[in-house]
Amino acid sequence: MKNLYDVAVIGGGPCGLASVVEAKIAGIDKVLLLEKGTNHSQTIRTFYKDNKRVDKEYKGHDSNTRGAVKFETASKEDVLNYFDTLLDTNGIEAVFNMEVEKVTKEGEIFHIHTSKGEYHAKNVIIAIGRMGKPNKPLYEIPRSLNPVVNFNLDKCGSGEKILVVGGGNSAVEYALTLSRNNTVTLSYRRDKFSRLNDINLKDVKTAEKYGKIILRMSTDVESIENEEGKPLVHFKDGREFVYDRIIYAIGGTTPVEFLKGSRVEMGEKNIPLVDENCQTNIKGLYIGGDLATRSGASIVFALNHANTIISHINDTLPA
Structure with a gap:
């Protein structure tokens, strides 16, 4: 085939970027990166406010990078600039605005089906992550409130009374960032935080102590409705507040349907099954990053997945 790649990577986040860079450094020449967004690192660009800290440490995970791609805690802008440099320096062939619909295998060749045609590769790495499709609450959100209901920090201004719902690192970091210029309440359904890194836990407790953030623990939203253009929030404990x-x-x-369409075997909670090399039940098809974990992954975790995968692929390719 004219356009047959040794490695094709689906997803331009940390794992995907590290995979193509590690492949090039390992001497694998025919490498392709496919990303559905307009640029790489869509999660960082979308969910991180300008100048937000991007942490290296995460939930006790190993913070030592094993491969050629290194990472240290830095601002959003510095991290994006670093990834830009990696792509430019290594001459990576990347196609953006390209959404992959499924991956099939015929013989030893993978067919990557996209909205604009097919690509072919000997090995495929799926590194699309979970956060490309945020979870939404089970209760209905009135369409009239769409302009003031967010799943990231886009369109947030200042001087607002804001409710942040969630108890993970993203929720806490959103609340901390917004509290600089807004009145922020953080609502979490559990009585204590169990998934925060040490830095975020300390910062949110300090913010509560000094009145920067209102913490409503053991609270859960039952429903919301439109009250004169603002969300009226009904909590399950009977309290009501307007934000x-x-x-x-x-x-x-x-992305269950995508994985099932590619015939990837799934385990509990629809987590794809992979071996110690991050290889799925299909030889040559790998999954890296938080998509292959039960509890999420740090950037370092994703980078190390890339190193593991490329090392295994490099061992299988003919000399």
Whole structure:
């Protein structure tokens, strides 16, 4: 085939970027990156406010990078600039605005089906992540409130009364960022935080102590309705509050249909099954990053997945 790649990577986040860079450094020449967004690192660009800190440490995970791509805690802008440099320096062939519909295998060749045609590769790495599709609450959100209901920090201004719903690192970081210029309440359905890194836990407790954030633990939203253009929030404990804006940070969902369409075997909670090399039940098809974990992954975790995968692929390619 004329356009047969040794490695094709689906997804331009940390795992995807590291995969194509590691492949090039390992001497694998025919490498392709496919990303449905307009640029790489869509999660960082979308969910991180300008100048927000991007942490290296995460939930006790190993923070040592094993491959050629390194990472240290830095601002959003510095991280994006670093990834830009990696792509430019290594001459990566990347196609953006390209959404992959499914991956099939015939013989030893993978067919990557996209909205604009097919690509072909000997090995495929799926590194699309969970956060490309944020979770939404089970209760109905009135369409009239769409302008003031967010799943990231886009369109947030200042001087607003904001409710942030969630108890993970993203929720806390959203609340901390917004509290600089807004009145922020953070609502979490559990009585204590169990998924925060040490820095965020300390910062949110300090913010509560000094009145920067109102914490409503053991609270759950039952429903919301429109009251004169603002969200009226009904909590399950009977309390009601009106806010200017609601931001949901309640995780992301595994793209189940895409994986099933590619015949990837799934385990509990629709987590794809992979071996120690991040290879699925289909030889040559790999999954890296938080999509292959039960509890989410740090950027370092994703970078190390890329190193593991490329090392295994490099061992299988003919000399």
